[in-house]
Amino acid sequence: MANNKSKDLFVGALIGSLLGAATALLFAPKSGKELRADIADGASRVSETTQRVAGDVAEKSKQLVSNVSEKTQAAAQTIGKQTSEWAGKAKDAVLSVSQEVKSWGKEKGDAGTEEVKSAEASVAATTADKE
Numbered sequence: 739m740a741n742n743k744s745k746d747l748f749v750g751a752l753i754g755s756l757l758g759a760a761t762a763l764l765f766a767p768k769s770g771k772e773l774r775a776d777i778a779d780g781a782s783r784v785s786e787t788t789q790r791v792a793g794d795v796a797e798k799s800k801q802l803v804s805n806v807s808e809k810t811q812a813a814a815q816t817i818g819k820q821t822s823e824w825a826g827k828a829k830d831a832v833l834s835v836s837q838e839v840k841s842w843g844k845e846k847g848d849a850g851t852e853e854v855k856s857a858e859a860s861v862a863a864t865t866a867d868k869e
Contacts, residue, residue, distance in 0.1 A: 832861045 766773060836858050 829861070833858075836861070 763773065
């Protein structure tokens with residue numbers, strides 16, 4: 739309810755201001771030529787101000803885009819390095835496990851040797867693709 743009253747008050751004040759400005763222009767002690775010159779001057783100043791503000795906004799937008807781009811590239815490089823390190827560690831762990839399995843196979847005979855070689859080849863191919 740209070741929101742509606744304040745909205746009505748604002749609309750009333752806006753309409754009153756516009757009517758007051760129009761009345762002041764109509765009854766001003768200036769000639770039509772002077773009045774038109776003043777209106778043109780005011781419009782020109784508003785246009786210049788708008789263009790200046792738009793230029794400032796465009797410049798700040800360019801700066802923000804540049805900053806975001808730089809930070810994104812830095813983050814991508816960091817992520818790439820971390821991923822490479824993790825892939826290397828995973829490869830080392832898999833090779834270590836593979837050596838363990840081979841040693842078990844030697845202890846128990848050659849029953850699982852082919853499966854181990856196949857798994858090694860698969861891991862090697864996967865890690866080679868990631869690098």
